[in-house]
Amino acid sequence: MTHQIAVIEGDGIGQEVIPAAIEVLESLDLDLEFVDGEAGDAVKADTGEALPQETYDLAADADATLFGAAGETAADVILPLRDAVDSFVNIRPAKAYPGVDAVRPETDLVFLRENTEGVYSGHEDDLSDDLSTLTRVVTTSASEKLAAFACDYVEDSDDHDGFSVVHKANVMRKTDGRFRDGVVGVADERGVETDEVLMDAFATHVCLDPEQFDVVVCPNLAGDVLSDLAAGLVGGLGLLPSANIGDDNALFEPVHGTAPDIAGEGIANPTATILSAAMLLDHLGYSEESQRVETAVESVLAEGPRTGDLGGNADTDEMTAAIVDRL
Ligand code: GGG
Numbered sequence: 001m002t003h004q005i006a007v008i009e010g011d012g013i014g015q016e017v018i019p020a021a022i023e024v025l026e027s028l029d030l031d032l033e034f035v036d037g038e039a040g041d042a043v044k045a046d047t048g049e050a051l052p053q054e055t056y057d058l059a060a061d062a063d064a065t066l067f068g069a070a071g072e073t074a075a076d077v078i079l080p081l082r083d084a085v086d087s088f089v090n091i092r093p094a095k096a097y098p099g100v101d102a103v104r105p106e107t108d109l110v111f112l113r114e115n116t117e118g119v120y121s122g123h124e125d126d127l128s129d130d131l132s133t134l135t136r137v138v139t140t141s142a143s144e145k146l147a148a149f150a151c152d153y154v155e156d157s158d159d160h161d162g163f164s165v166v167h168k169a170n171v172m173r174k175t176d177g178r179f180r181d182g183v184v185g186v187a188d189e190r191g192v193e194t195d196e197v198l199m200d201a202f203a204t205h206v207c208l209d210p211e212q213f214d215v216v217v218c219p220n221l222a223g224d225v226l227s228d229l230a231a232g233l234v235g236g237l238g239l240l241p242s243a244n245i246g247d248d249n250a251l252f253e254p255v256h257g258t259a260p261d262i263a264g265e266g267i268a269n270p271t272a273t274i275l276s277a278a279m280l281l282d283h284l285g286y287s288e289e290s291q292r293v294e295t296a297v298e299s300v301l302a303e304g305p306r307t308g309d310l311g312g313n314a315d316t317d318e319m320t321a322a323i324v325d326r327l
Contacts, residue, residue: 002031003284006062008055010077011040012258013268014068020270020320021066021277027324028281028289035062039077040070041258050076059084059251064280067253068273071260075120078253082115086246088142089149090115090223091279092255094230094240099302101311104233107210111230112153112163113223114146114179115244120220138175138219143182149245150183150217151190162193163215166202166222179219203229227255238269238309241276243283250283252276266315269307271297274323296326 005025009018025032037055044050050073059065059081070077082090092111096102123135154160165183169176180196187194197205197213199222206213206226210233218226231237240255254272262268274297282290300322306312307319314322 002033003063004033004035004061005280006037006055006058006065007034008037008039008059008065008067008081010068010258011042011071011073012069012260012263013256014040014070014258016263016266016268016316017254017270017273018066018068020316021273023320024274024293024324024327025277025281027327028286028292030281030286030289039067039073039081041073044073044076051080056080056084060249062249064249064284065251066273066277066280067251069254069256069258071258074257079120081251082244085244085249085251087115087244087249087251088145088247089113089245091153091243091245092223092227092230092240093275094227094234096234097239097298097301099304100235100239102233102235104207104210107230107233109206109210109213109230110153110160110215111223111227112146112150112215112217113227114142114218114220116220117142118175118220118222120224136172136175138178140178140182143179144186146217147183147186148190150215151187151192154192154215155190160215162195163187163217164202164213165194165196166199166216166218166226167196168199168222170198176219183217199226202226206230207233231255236269236309237272238307239271239275241272241274241279243276243279245283250280252280252283266317267308268316269309270316270320270323271301274320292327293323296323299326 037058090113094109096107117137121137167176237256244251278290278293305314
């Protein structure tokens with residue numbers, strides 16, 4: 001059965017790392033059909049729309065989507081694309097790989113980030129020349145849905161015993177209170193062990209001793225920020241993949257953005273996008289191929305060639321070719 005993959009490069013280094021991941025996927029000789037879609041800053045400049053309806057429909061109808069990055073139009077591209085695939089959770093593994101100069105080499109975390117609401121739910125207003133407001137939306141249903149996924153995630157794996165619930169319910173009593181109650185309530189019903197950590201304290205403790213955490217369940221913005229913080233612990237944003245999972249569809253993207261400082265130079269680290277492609281393969285049932293890709297990436301991270309952000313001098317093409325060679 002052919003799987004149709006929507007491919008949306010977006011802006012900046014998205015246009016360099018997505019072709020790298022496609023090269024890896026094509027080298028596996030699987031029954032995958034790639035269909036390109038356009039989105040991002042350049043498309044908005046040309047057409048007035050950052051995410052044309054046909055790209056939204058492409059992602060909604062495909063078996064899975066691989067997305068690069070969006071810059072100024074991130075809110076107009078990423079959030080609707082997550083909506084197109086009905087995603088309710090963003091999985092962001094943050095793992096230190098052997099051979100990479102990591103601040104905390106013992107880090108091995110998985111963030112499960114609520115993916116539909118919080119402060120990313122889009123209710124922003126300019127009320128006057130002096131005042132802008134943002135409504136923070138938290139529902140019991142979305143919190144419980146995330147919790148049910150988190151329970152399945154830890155129960156389906158031998159590697160995880162439970163999860164940490166990160167929130168700031170001592171200050172945002174109603175919104176994060178609702179989030180905490182929803183998540184912990186489901187975990188308690190399911191008999192899954194949880195501990196609670198205030199998100200500011202988590203930021204400190206994960207830097208000092210990341211080994212005390214494993215699976216981390218958090219609201220939308222906290223998950224975005226804290227996973228980027230974890231990227232700093234493992235060697236940089238060029239290393240973190242992610243999966244936006246829905247009930248019947250999914251979208252895979254590197255955690256990083258467009259990196260305008262290096263865009264166009266051909267030196268971007270393709271690791272995060274290639275590992276996102278590995279997550280896509282696993283999602284489609286190609287678990288052996290997914291593991292092969294991760295092993296090849298691990299081998300290149302350990303032995304080189306590596307891109308400049310990892311202390312090497314390889315360009316994107318050289319690092320990608322080395323990964324393909326090891327498959
Ligand atoms: N590769 C995804 C990307 O473009 N990230 C930049 C960004 O602003 N992300 C916000 C988010 O993940 O919610």
